[in-house]
Structures are given as structure tokens and as C-alpha cells.
Amino acid sequence: MTEVLLARARAGDDRAFQELVEPYRRELHLHCYRLLGSLTDAEDMLQEALLAAWRGLADFEGRASIRTWLYRIATNRCLNAIRDGARRIPPSPVPPFPPPEPTRRSETTWLQPYPDALLDRVPDQGPGPETRYALQESVELAFMAGLQRLPPRQAATLVLRDVLGYSAAEVAGMLDTTETAVKGALQRARATLDRSLSTGHRVAAGSSQEQELSRRFAAAFVARDLEGLLGLLTDDVWLAMPPAPHEYHGPAAVASFLRASGAWRGQRRLLLVPTRANRQPAYGCYHAEPGEQVGRPAGIMVLTIVGAGIGGMTRFLDNRLFDRFGLPSLARTGEYAPSRPA
Structure with a gap:
């Protein structure tokens, strides 16, 4: 069925393309949110990634699955947006009263929440052998804030490896780098993120x-x-x-x-x-x-x-x-x- 849809999409059938990518739309949206930290930017970046996929169908050689190919496009679109300063940084609001001196000042002011109603629609792919974080852990605000403080390629490597379960070889292909570089980036990202996350007992969602x-x-x-x-x-x-x-x-x-x-x-x-x-x-x-x-x-x-x-x-x-x-x-x-x- 996928091959038939792919052939039709390559022939210019946009309905076939939509049917081809629809099973992955919601998880790709969540992926963009993890990398960008912004619900608003994730919506824009998903549309850009799908447009790039439509235009680049001729370059898809079938060496990886459609899902992996789409993740590669979405990941690199997000990294390009961060590098080019395309992420929207909202202006800091003026407090309506004199606030006490803060303990610290955050640089990740673009962080936005993600509705559970959208999370409920993300297909459960099941934890793979390479995953380190369950869905609840990988969307909590502390985790999201920690991701935003990582260098972008480290954040992307950690998400692809520890959240989505892609192998080091697959991530190297997505990021156009080597497995050695992936392993080094992952090690540094894990160490930094682990220091920023609470060690307290995590309460089950909805308990x-x-x-x-x-x-x-x-x-x-x-x-x-x-x-x-x-x-x-x-x-x-x-x-x-x-x-x-x-x-x-x-x-x-x-x-x-x-x-x-x-x-x-x-x-x-x-x-x-x-x-x-x-x-x-x-x-x-x-x-x-x-x-x-x-x-x-x-x-x-x-x-x-x-x-x-x-x-x-x-x-x-x-x-x-x-x-x-x-x-x-x-x-x-x-x-x-x-x-x-x-």
C-alpha cells in the first residue's frame, strides 16, 4: 500500500501524499515541539517540513522508512530555524507590580505548554530497545526546559536516541555526521540533562x-x-x-x-x-x-x-x-x- 501511495505522490497526487504522511503528522508535531520548546513554532515547522518532504519526494530512495525520512527532514528544519534565529522569542512582559528580585533569570522564555489533548492523539509506537525516557518523562516541563538549554544538535541527538529509540547509525544518517560524533554528543547531553532534572519520585500522571x-x-x-x-x-x-x-x-x-x-x-x-x-x-x-x-x-x-x-x-x-x-x-x-x- 505504501509503495502505491508513494508512486502516486511522486506522480503529483497531493492526496496520496497526505495519506502517506498522515500517520506521522501528530508525532512529528510533538518532535518539533520538543526541539523548539514552542507550540506555535512547532506548528509552523511541521508545515515547513511536510512541504519540504513533498518537494523532495524525488530524492527519497527508500533506504530508510518513510517515518525515518520524515523525521530527518523535520529535525533538520528545526535545527536550521534555531541556527538562523527564526524561532520567535516573545518580548518579556512588563510586570504590573514591582516583583521581588528573582533567584535567577531564565534564557528559555519561549517555552510553551503542550495540551494533553494533543498528546492523547500521538500514536503509541511502544518503547524501543534504544529508548531511555517514557512519554510522560519526555514531555514534562522540566525535561522540556532542560532540552532548551542544550546545544541544539545535542538536544536533537538525545531526542532521536533516548526518546524515539533510533540507533546511533540512524541518527548519524539523519544529522549527516558520524556515529562517533553521535555517541559523544549523546554522552554530553545526558550528563547535562541529568544534572538539571529532579531526582525526586515521579508521580504517575492522573494518579x-x-x-x-x-x-x-x-x-x-x-x-x-x-x-x-x-x-x-x-x-x-x-x-x-x-x-x-x-x-x-x-x-x-x-x-x-x-x-x-x-x-x-x-x-x-x-x-x-x-x-x-x-x-x-x-x-x-x-x-x-x-x-x-x-x-x-x-x-x-x-x-x-x-x-x-x-x-x-x-x-x-x-x-x-x-x-x-x-x-x-x-x-x-x-x-x-x-x-x-x-
């Missing part, structure tokens, strides 16, 4: 423990119960707010920011609408002005749960993402309760 912690977080956050919220955090908790570069690490630093944020919020009510991102519990945040019955978008909060506590909070300040998550443009007070599972 009762995850749901209970996210429920308690939502209840404390909405009630402005700072002490209750701090009691849920791990000792090495962090707070990040892309595309703002500010990061706060440790309970004291996080608490100082939450106090300043709470003072600015004043009498505005905070509403949380549950969703999921990167196989992690998440909430659409809304601010309701005093006396108003609806809340307006105020970012998407993604929780990183480690062991028996919340190890990270990432609040994405780009409200244009609400549409991608199927979140309402307005949230009515009383309609969403913090006790709903995330």
Missing part, C-alpha cells in the same frame, strides 16, 4: 496522589491561603513565568513573589479552570474584578509534582494559548470549583 495534591493547591490558591499553599511545596520548589525571565527557587523566594502578587491582586478573585499540559495537572487562571460575575484570562498554571509535594509551578503568561487548550474566553464565578480534579 489519585496527583489529583489530591492539585486539588489542595487549587483550593489554597483560590482562598489566598499562603500558609496552606507553602505547606504543599517541596524544599527545592521553583516558580517560572514564561515569557517573563524571572524564576524563584526555594519556598522563601516563591513565598516572597506570591505575597507581592497577592497584594497587587487586591480584591480581584482568582478562578481556576482545570486542564492538563505536558502530562501534568494544569489550570487556566482567570481574574474577576470586584462585583463582576466573570473572570478574564490571566495565564495557564502547570504544576510539577515530585514525591509528596509540588516541586514546580510554571505560569505561562500568554493568554493566546487558551484557545489551544479549549479553555473558555471567560469563566463565570461559581461555575468551576477547586475540588474538581485537574
Whole structure:
């Protein structure tokens, strides 16, 4: 069947081409997201990669599978975009209040969340003998942030080898390099990434423990119960707010920011609408002005749960993402309760 479709596509049948690549579209989109860290850029790069594949059908010699050929094109398109500065770096927002001095400033301000609704549509290829990370691990925000801090070719090598399970020889062919270079890049990427990832116990996505912690977080956050919220955090908790570069690490630093944020919020009510991102519990945040019955978008909060506590909070300040998550443009007070599972 593949050979028939390939022959028709080479003859100029665009419908045959679409049928040929459709089984791989969603996983290629996720691949572009891993390399670029941006949902928006991944959508653009997927279209560029498929267009390049359509135009380059005559060069496909069949030595590798269609899937591997498409991954080669998508990987190199992403690397070219990063090299050429084509990745869109959003401007840093101006804080609406004087924030406390951050613990550090992040350079990966382009990071965006990935809706679980899209992850659910990615075909399960099953872990290969070369894989090191399961799907949940390889899309979590800490992993994604770690990838963005790697040199691009190291990140691509790690994803192709440890996430997708391609052999060193296959990756060398995709990146036009040698197996020795692949092994060296992979070793360096693993060492760097391992240092940036938490060693705490990873909670299963959707587990009762995850749901209970996210429920308690939502209840404390909405009630402005700072002490209750701090009691849920791990000792090495962090707070990040892309595309703002500010990061706060440790309970004291996080608490100082939450106090300043709470003072600015004043009498505005905070509403949380549950969703999921990167196989992690998440909430659409809304601010309701005093006396108003609806809340307006105020970012998407993604929780990183480690062991028996919340190890990270990432609040994405780009409200244009609400549409991608199927979140309402307005949230009515009383309609969403913090006790709903995330």
C-alpha cells in the first residue's frame, strides 16, 4: 500500500501524499515541539517540513522508512530555524507590580505548554530497545526546559536516541555526521540533562496522589491561603513565568513573589479552570474584578509534582494559548470549583 501511495505522490497526487504522511503528522508535531520548546513554532515547522518532504519526494530512495525520512527532514528544519534565529522569542512582559528580585533569570522564555489533548492523539509506537525516557518523562516541563538549554544538535541527538529509540547509525544518517560524533554528543547531553532534572519520585500522571495534591493547591490558591499553599511545596520548589525571565527557587523566594502578587491582586478573585499540559495537572487562571460575575484570562498554571509535594509551578503568561487548550474566553464565578480534579 505504501509503495502505491508513494508512486502516486511522486506522480503529483497531493492526496496520496497526505495519506502517506498522515500517520506521522501528530508525532512529528510533538518532535518539533520538543526541539523548539514552542507550540506555535512547532506548528509552523511541521508545515515547513511536510512541504519540504513533498518537494523532495524525488530524492527519497527508500533506504530508510518513510517515518525515518520524515523525521530527518523535520529535525533538520528545526535545527536550521534555531541556527538562523527564526524561532520567535516573545518580548518579556512588563510586570504590573514591582516583583521581588528573582533567584535567577531564565534564557528559555519561549517555552510553551503542550495540551494533553494533543498528546492523547500521538500514536503509541511502544518503547524501543534504544529508548531511555517514557512519554510522560519526555514531555514534562522540566525535561522540556532542560532540552532548551542544550546545544541544539545535542538536544536533537538525545531526542532521536533516548526518546524515539533510533540507533546511533540512524541518527548519524539523519544529522549527516558520524556515529562517533553521535555517541559523544549523546554522552554530553545526558550528563547535562541529568544534572538539571529532579531526582525526586515521579508521580504517575492522573494518579489519585496527583489529583489530591492539585486539588489542595487549587483550593489554597483560590482562598489566598499562603500558609496552606507553602505547606504543599517541596524544599527545592521553583516558580517560572514564561515569557517573563524571572524564576524563584526555594519556598522563601516563591513565598516572597506570591505575597507581592497577592497584594497587587487586591480584591480581584482568582478562578481556576482545570486542564492538563505536558502530562501534568494544569489550570487556566482567570481574574474577576470586584462585583463582576466573570473572570478574564490571566495565564495557564502547570504544576510539577515530585514525591509528596509540588516541586514546580510554571505560569505561562500568554493568554493566546487558551484557545489551544479549549479553555473558555471567560469563566463565570461559581461555575468551576477547586475540588474538581485537574
